Amino acid sequence: MPGVVDGRSRKRHIPGVLREDSDDELGTEDLPWEWIYANEPDTEENNGRKRKRATWQDGQIIGARNGNFECYLGDTTLLKADSSNEAWVGIICEFQEDEEGEMAANFMWFSSPNEIRSAKKRTDYVELYITTSFDVNALSTINGKAHVMSQQAFVNKFPTGKVPRKSKEYGKVFVCRRGCNTRTCTYTEEFIWEDIYHGREDLEALQERLQKETKATRKKKPAKDESPERDYKFEADPEADGEYAPGVYRTPKKARTRDAVTPSSRHKKTGNKPATPSSHRRIVVKKHLEFTPLATRVLSPMHVHASPYQVARTQLHVASVPTSLPCRESEFSLVYSHLEAAITDGSGTCIYISGTPGTGKTATVREVVSHLDAAVRADELDDFIFVEINGMKITDPHQSYALLWEALKGQRVSPAQALDLLEREFSHPSPRRVPCVVLMDELDQLVTKNQGVMYNFFNWPGLRHSRLIVLAVANTMDLPERTLSNKISSRLGLTRITFPGYNHEQLMRIVQSRLEGVPGDIVDPDAIQFAARKVAAVSGDARRALDICRRAVELAEADAKVNDLSDDATPNTPTKTPARKKDESPQKKKKSSAGRVTIETVRRAINEATSNPLQQYLRSLPFASKLLLTALCLRIQRTGLAESTFGDVLEEMQRMLKLTVNESRPLKLLEKRATGQKGEGADDGTGLMITKAKQTGQLIRPAGLGSAAVDLTGAGIINLEGQRPERPSKMRLAVGDEEVRLAFRDDPEIKGVGVML
């Protein structure tokens, strides 16, 4: 439901009826509200409108007054709606102060048909459904009294079936024949409003009736013999004025209209057409996921005719969607249960997922979302909207706001407008809001200077009305603390899930599972083990293991082709004569392994990865450049942020060297380098100096870093703002940090300063 706004005298319209605000009741002046207490004495202010009820305790707040307008517990009122141009009707269940200390009331909402179903029905009267949703709204949003009645009472009162435009009641009269749980789209049996509701005393019974006759959540164990009739799953027939067709079910309206997040929503028009109520078919009109769910991955015809090498290459490719995610079972269930609980409860939550690169964070979250999506389609879970925002794919973090708004409402607006709209949306009640799951991937890229974007996305789930479920994915565990301060991040109460790096056995299983179904047995199990061990020794990164194995398959494929060619070229050579066959067996054996992925092939693939021109360039860098890059990598690792300043990196280096000096062992090396002595780390002319090393603090300030930064920028290894190494200049790696890690991992000079990259 759109928020309810303060302020008066704006044009509003109730579904089907354009109307003015009820200034006739509340007057045009903005008078203050005051409470009405039970059994309060007659005074001049209350004009003797003393209310005595035996059931009320003295001093209990039973109503509120604004000038001559009064409303009491159990009264049905109109509320001012915001930009949606719809008026809201609710029963006052309790008076209280809201979170801001403003005078407010808890309302039990009525819902209009066009909020529940997409097809708008034009009737002369406005039919509402009493719902199970409550919200607290400021009294200032009250916009007069509403009159709810049965259809018969309406016809009796307005025999023409219309409320005359000139009538004082125009826009204030509504028909109610059923209750509805808007989240599950389930309705009660038809009732006569005058029989079931007379006022405050009937509120409890009304709530009980609604709870009993509608379903609170779609989450259920699928039972085979469950009939739609028994569930009272009804939907109003858009055509047959007021008729109800049992057995027809739809997901809530919002979930069907989120085109922004569903590029493939075109399918809706063709594949998932809403059925007519009479078809008695279950309709699950759902948005489509942006990514391919694991379980629905299918082999293309091309795939079927491909060679074993092609199939292996495709399946090992990091961009392909695996059929399963071995070794991530517990992380999967953890993420799944948190998300499922939040969707079912209609609550907001923020889950912070961290882990080093290639540990399956994104893959697991997508797998969870696709399973939840399947549960929605199977009618086992309430609907939700899903949107993925990737920090790497947007140029300005503020675009996240526009993407979220587009996902929620299907409207494209500027980031600034979106922020404004989102703030309003989440701070206003909306019983009919569909939960929204946001995957914020590569979060570190989204962190702006004032951390506003991250703060908002972490903060909104905590707002009572947001129903926003944020899954924030980053590489470092403590990005929120580092960027938001401990106080704020502990207030946000994030749920944290950490993905550990894979060990070699896990990496083996992952690669093996990707190779399942590859014909021809082209990969030696030993080769997979070798690759897994090599990768696990450094990073536990599945992406790297897959890349190496895929390259090894490419090499084996090339070998096989060469082999085939040489066989073809020499079909009639004497080597093929039976007399010489015996002698050739070792050669043949060699040939047969030429098309297989062996330990040797993997070794070649690894060598290739470590001896490409970039690697060679990095290894040949002068010491100052290596130090600078190492410090930049450490900084990225420590902060989880891709961007630092030149000054930050210098500080990181100081910290790094200080540790080194304190360990005293490598100091010798540094001294040697500084003084140009020959030895393990002979001076390479970078002008490394020790300005103060022996005594307090032992501060070392290497020189030549400025020119190192300029050279690295020129070579495209780093990006440096303005190309000038000044302390505030922004700096980031222009190559993957794993490339730097790989190049310097066994570097004696970097090892010499005691740094483990």
Ligand SMILES: Nc1ncnc2c1ncn2[C@@H]1O[C@H](COP(=O)(O)OP(=O)(O)OP(=O)(O)O)[C@@H](O)[C@H]1O
């Ligand atoms: N358990 C697994 N089983 C199969 N494939 C996996 C597994 N874990 C990761 N992968 C694959 O490894 C690649 C990297 O995974 P993913 O993108 O999920 O990692 P990530 O932790 O999100 O990395 P980053 O932090 O770099 O974004 C993907 O191709 C993914 O399919």
